[in-house]
Amino acid sequence: MNPSNYVVLSAVLFSIGAIGVLVRRNAIIVFMSVELMLNAANLAFVAFARMNGNLDGQVVAFFVMVVAASEVVVGLAIIVTIFRTRRSASIDEPNLLKY
């Protein structure tokens, strides 16, 4: 199978994730889109590792997974806390931190 297909798939997934982040208001959905982008990047890493015949890309993919897991822990905690105080998971409403 042509390895470039994996890269194309990765680009498609990444774009879907990016558009999801931009257009959705629910913080959980935005978060899922971010995960999608991260995993698209992982897919690209693994594909390139396969194409180049060394393990560097796969190692980086593990690192990305670790970071993503940590990020999920912290991010979900923040979202839950905000939901508890504001009764809303909309990403547009908390806008106090501005000029």
Place this chain on the structure above:
Amino acid sequence: MTELMPAEGVFSLIWVLIALPLAGAAILLFGGRRTNSWGPYLGVLTVAASGVIGVLMLLGMMQNSPEQRTYGQTLFTWVFSGSFQADMAFQLDQLSIIFVLLITIVGTLIHVYSLGYMAHDDNRRKFFGELNLFVAAMLLLVLANNYLLLYVGWEGVGLASYLLISFWQHKPSAAAAGKKAFIINRVGDVGLSLAIMLMFVTFGSVGFQDVFGVADQASEGTLTAIGLLLLLAACGKSAQFPLQSWLLDAMEGPTPVSALIHAATMVTAGVYLIVRSNVIFTAAEWAAVAVIVVGLITMWMGAIIGSAKDDIKKSLAGSTMSQIGYMITAAGLGPIGYVFAIFHLLTHGVFKAGLFLGAGSVMHGMNDNVNMRRYGALRGVMVITAGTFIICYLAIIGIPPFDGFFSKDDIIHASFERSPIIGILAMLAAGLTGFYMTRMVAMTFFGKARWEDDAHPHESPKVMTIPLIILAIGATFLGMALVYWGNIESWLEPVTGVETVELALPSWVYELTTLVLVLIGAAIAWVSYARRDVPVEAPHGSWLTRAAREELYGNQVNDALVVQPTYYTSRLLVWFDNKGVDGFVNGSAAFVGGLSGRLRRYQTGFARSYALSMVGGAVLVVLALVLVRMS
């Protein structure tokens, strides 16, 4: 070079001479109010005790042969850095002991007098503490065995002088006078510190013994430079031209201060410095000539100013300048004059202290009025003050057998031996001394009473008159004693060297001429100020009188040459600072501030727009990479 004798017996107490008044100053200044009641008496006692030790040392010194009268005492190494070493070490020799006795004995008398003069002052304790500090610093100055330690004493007396001139600091004029004295002295002090550095570079040491031992190996240019720097230092401390203008303002201080610091001791430190460094001035001829010129100019300036001032203390201050001009002139004459400079310094210390304390006693009885035009006919109500003042007056104008006669005539003889011009100038200045001192005595004690309505002149208490009497006795007999009995010339010979004066004419010719000139000056003053009525308001006067009242425009010259240029330079720098430096700094801050005011509008708080700009940025980066790759 004379060998240093170990300090044994009474001479092991050299450090105690300084430590006693220093301890007195520390106790009085740090002790606070609990020392108020007994502090002043302690202040008198410490100085008197130093005086007793000084007398014992003189007696001990006289038992040794002249070559064995230099005693050294090293307490500890004070500064040690590389090849530079300065010890906390003292040297007591024939020259130092004269100063020690002058400082402590006249100092004791003035301390006692101050008990009466300052009796009603709230800050009496502070006064005596600072006076003790002065005595300690002055003793350190004359006992140091190296220039660096001398410099400590030099600065110490400057500090004490500053504190005491502005003792009545609630008066703005006194505070300003203190600052003026301190700042002008600073100019001289720079000269001294540069001289010390130059000595260390040239000779590798700042000790008296080391420097004088190898002074003749240095080039004449270096020695001249050191000599001129030392002269600058002496000009500052001794109020010599061109640094003379602080002394007249220094009269703002209490009168005992004027007597002790600004007449008898501190202002003669410059003479001490030159005589102590005689080896350098003997080797550097042009520096010595500069010393003579400065001395002559100041001798005349002081006398002219003293002739026109109506303020009794300022007139006396002019006289002090003039007499120190005599000493400086004598010190510039070389080995022939060093002894006479010190001789005149000693007699002047006694009679001028008497004159100042007498003036203080007059002021005490006249509600602290200093205007001689408001005195007159005081001889009847202040018998002791008038009597002692007149004795000291006869001493300063040089009437035999009072002590000023001997010392001043010696200086005039030595001047004639060097050059008739110097001699004639010194002789004419003696005539002028006769004029201004007679004017002072006539306006104060003779003529008609011109007292203000609320003035009730009275004689001062005994605690003030007894020191006056002792000083008057000193002014009568000291000269004779030092010429016929003590022979000051052979006493100082090991330190300064001596040359016999050989004159073209017999010495009585010079003495008689001087005496006649003095009497002419005195007669003119007597006719003008005792026979005729003295107007209460000062008349307009000739241009010379007006110039002398303005202190020969010394302040104006300083103002034009130093103060105004400094003022305008700092105005220019302030302008440059405000417009240039601050303009640049403030301008860049305003630019950044304005720019961020615009940029902060992009911080909307809308998270998805941040995400959009990040994606946009990422797309731009990718596009740029693609474009670069394709080209």
